[in-house]
Amino acid sequence: MEKIIQLQRKFAPELTQIIEARYNLLRHIQHTQPVGRRALATLLHMGERVVRAQVDWLKDAGLVEFSPLGMSVTAEGQAIMADLAEYIRLLRDLVGLEIELSRQLNLRKVIIIPGDSEIDRAVRRELGRATAGVLGQYLTDQMVVAVSGGSTMAKVAEAINFSFPATTVVPARGGLGEVVEYQANTIAAVMAGKLGGRYRMLHIPDGVNEETLEAILDGDTNLRAVAEMIKHADILVHGIGEAAEMAERRGVPPETFAKIERCGAVGEALGQYCALPGKIVHVTSSIGLRLDDLAGIGTVIAVAGGSAKAKAILAVVGAGGQDVLVTDEAAAKAIQLLIK
Structure with missing residues (x-):
C-alpha cells in the first residue's frame, strides 16, 4: 500500500x-x-x-x-x-507519526485521526469513535471504567456500539458545574447504558476544601465505597484541557489562576494543572482520581485534539501515567514541532 x-x-x-x-x-x-x-x-x-x-x-x-x-x-x-x-x-504518513510520538512520549500507543477537530465536527466524532474502539480493545468482564467529563468524552460515550454487561462505569472526578451533558456523572451513565452495564454516581462537586471532603466521606459509607472504586479502576478514559479554559470552567479564583499561570501551567487533566515538560503546579481538591494515582490504574486512555491543545497534551502526558493517546492530525503535528 x-x-x-x-x-x-x-x-x-x-x-x-x-x-x-x-x-x-x-x-x-x-x-x-x-x-x-x-x-x-x-x-x-x-x-x-x-x-x-x-x-x-x-x-x-x-x-x-x-x-x-x-x-x-x-x-x-x-x-x-x-x-x-x-x-x-x-497517505498523510500518520502511521509513521504515531510510532514516532509513542516513542518520544513513552506511550504504549498513539492513534492519530486525520484532520483538525477544532474546525471540523466530523473529526471530533472520529476522535470519540476511535477512543471508544480503544476502550473496547481493553475491556474484559467485571471491569471498572472511570471516565472524566467534557464535550470530547461525551462523543466517546455516544460512539460506543458494543456490549459488556458486567462493566461498572464511575466518574473519575466530581462535577464542574458545567452543562449536564458534559458532566462526568452523566457521561458515566450514558456509557454504562451503551455497554449494558452498571454505573455509580459521585454527587459532590470539585473544589470543596479537604476538611469538608473528609467530613463528607466519614459520614457517607456509600460515597466512600464509590471513591474506593474510582481509585482502583481497571481503565481510565479522560480528556485534556487548556489550563486557562479549564480554570474558568472550574471557577478558579483569578488570584489563584494568576499564580498557576506564573508557574507556567498550560494543560489540565483530572483537576491538576501541568506545565511543560510535565510538572504539576496546582491541584484542585476533589474526591476522585489525580494524575499521581494513575500508576494504580490498569490502562489510562487520554483523548484530546486540535493544534491549540498541543502544549496541554504534551504537559499532561509528560506528567506520566498515560498509556494510550488518541488525538488528531493537527495536534500531533503541533506536538511534533514542540518536541523538535
Whole structure:
C-alpha cells in the first residue's frame, strides 16, 4: 500500500487529492445523515455546484443514497470507510507519526485521526469513535471504567456500539458545574447504558476544601465505597484541557489562576494543572482520581485534539501515567514541532 501511495504521489498527485476530497464528503455525510446538499455545502464551506458533482459521483458508485430527508451513506459506503480511513492515514504518513510520538512520549500507543477537530465536527466524532474502539480493545468482564467529563468524552460515550454487561462505569472526578451533558456523572451513565452495564454516581462537586471532603466521606459509607472504586479502576478514559479554559470552567479564583499561570501551567487533566515538560503546579481538591494515582490504574486512555491543545497534551502526558493517546492530525503535528 505504501509503495502504491508513493507512486500515486509521483505519477498522479491529482488522484490522491480527489480521493481525499471524496473521503471527506463521505465522512461528513456519515456523521450528519440524512443531510441535504445545501446544508453539506455550508458545513464544508464549499460551493453547492462542486458538492452536487461529487455526491452525484458517490451516488453512482453506490456509496450514498438520496431520500426526501437528504443523503445517507449506504451499507457499501459504510464498509469502504474503514479502508479509506487507513488509506488517508498512510497517505498523510500518520502511521509513521504515531510510532514516532509513542516513542518520544513513552506511550504504549498513539492513534492519530486525520484532520483538525477544532474546525471540523466530523473529526471530533472520529476522535470519540476511535477512543471508544480503544476502550473496547481493553475491556474484559467485571471491569471498572472511570471516565472524566467534557464535550470530547461525551462523543466517546455516544460512539460506543458494543456490549459488556458486567462493566461498572464511575466518574473519575466530581462535577464542574458545567452543562449536564458534559458532566462526568452523566457521561458515566450514558456509557454504562451503551455497554449494558452498571454505573455509580459521585454527587459532590470539585473544589470543596479537604476538611469538608473528609467530613463528607466519614459520614457517607456509600460515597466512600464509590471513591474506593474510582481509585482502583481497571481503565481510565479522560480528556485534556487548556489550563486557562479549564480554570474558568472550574471557577478558579483569578488570584489563584494568576499564580498557576506564573508557574507556567498550560494543560489540565483530572483537576491538576501541568506545565511543560510535565510538572504539576496546582491541584484542585476533589474526591476522585489525580494524575499521581494513575500508576494504580490498569490502562489510562487520554483523548484530546486540535493544534491549540498541543502544549496541554504534551504537559499532561509528560506528567506520566498515560498509556494510550488518541488525538488528531493537527495536534500531533503541533506536538511534533514542540518536541523538535
